[in-house]
Amino acid sequence: MADRVAEDAHAQDARRASGGGRTAKSASQKAEAQKSHTRHVIVFWQLCILLILIAGMKLLNTTSGNLVMPSPEAVFWQSVEMWSDGTIPRALGESFAVLGLGFLLAATTGILIGILLGGFPFLGRVLDPYVNAVNATPSAAFIPLIIVWFGLYTEAKVMLVWLAAVFPILINTTAGIANANRDLVEMAESFGAPRRTLFWQVMVPDALPSILSGLRIGAAISIVGTVIAELTMAQSGLGGLMIKAGNRFQMDRYFAVVIVMMALGSLITIGLRLAERKFGRWRVELRGGG
Numbered sequence: 001m002a003d004r005v006a007e008d009a010h011a012q013d014a015r016r017a018s019g020g021g022r023t024a025k026s027a028s029q030k031a032e033a034q035k036s037h038t039r040h041v042i043v044f045w046q047l048c049i050l051l052i053l054i055a056g057m058k059l060l061n062t063t064s065g066n067l068v069m070p071s072p073e074a075v076f077w078q079s080v081e082m083w084s085d086g087t088i089p090r091a092l093g094e095s096f097a098v099l100g101l102g103f104l105l106a107a108t109t110g111i112l113i114g115i116l117l118g119g120f121p122f123l124g125r126v127l128d129p130y131v132n133a134v135n136a137t138p139s140a141a142f143i144p145l146i147i148v149w150f151g152l153y154t155e156a157k158v159m160l161v162w163l164a165a166v167f168p169i170l171i172n173t174t175a176g177i178a179n180a181n182r183d184l185v186e187m188a189e190s191f192g193a194p195r196r197t198l199f200w201q202v203m204v205p206d207a208l209p210s211i212l213s214g215l216r217i218g219a220a221i222s223i224v225g226t227v228i229a230e231l232t233m234a235q236s237g238l239g240g241l242m243i244k245a246g247n248r249f250q251m252d253r254y255f256a257v258v259i260v261m262m263a264l265g266s267l268i269t270i271g272l273r274l275a276e277r278k279f280g281r282w283r284v285e286l287r288g289g290g
Contacts, residue, residue, distance in 0.1 A: 102159075
């Protein structure tokens with residue numbers, strides 16, 4: 001009798017566990033289906049907006065002429081021509097060299113200085129007014145000084161891109177380090193972790209989402225800085241193509257270059273956002289588990 005009761009109880013427990021597993025699996029499938037549906041809806045509306053923009057270009061071209069707005073098909077064929085004859089690839093390579101060097105320099109210095117300012121609150125408070133003062137000053141205000149110091153070519157353009165991009169990275173890194181999870185910091189301190197270990201194995205990993213957000217903002221500003229540098233200094237790259245087309249009122253050529261700039265900025269931002277989600281996921285899971 002006792003054995004039969006035990007067997008019945010065991011069977012009931014097995015059924016409950018099986019039912020709970022199916023419920024969890026069903027909930028997970030519903031959540032995944034909801035995410036997929038949301039992605040499809042977002043893509044649908046993005047395509048709708050793109051079609052509206054193209055239709056608006058066509059309408060404005062029909063009513064006002066090519067000088068005000070080129071037709072979408074003229075921009076398309078001009079893009080094909082500029083890609084096939086190597087005009088855009090050459091200009092893209094020149095711009096990407098300036099953008100890459102400037103952004104790499106800004107990321108390196110911004111992260112390192114931000115770690116110091118966030119990890120040493122006294123130093124951060126001392127330098128905070130100066131950081132905010134330079135950050136609030138438009139980068140274009142420093143162009144005459146940069147030209148005097150570095151000339152008109154690649155070095156000056158890289159410095160302008162660095163100046164435009166470094167402060168969002170620095171400020172976000174400082175905030176991320178300064179607002180690191182106190183529970184993790186205190187736990188590491190209670191185990192006798194030295195300052196260096198506390199910095200690189202606790203505070204910096206916890207600040208990764210903030211650092212990556214700063215990099216994403218800095219990358220977008222870097223593109224703006226690259227174009228400004230190519231417009232105001234020795235004209236080259238995509239900015240040089242754009243100003244030449246604008247001065248000659250070649251609007252189809254002008255828009256072909258603008259589309260490349262927009263695509264470049266979007267690709268860089270998407271890449272950094274994916275990195276932000278990947279490296280910041282563990283932090284979300286930790287908070288959810290706590």
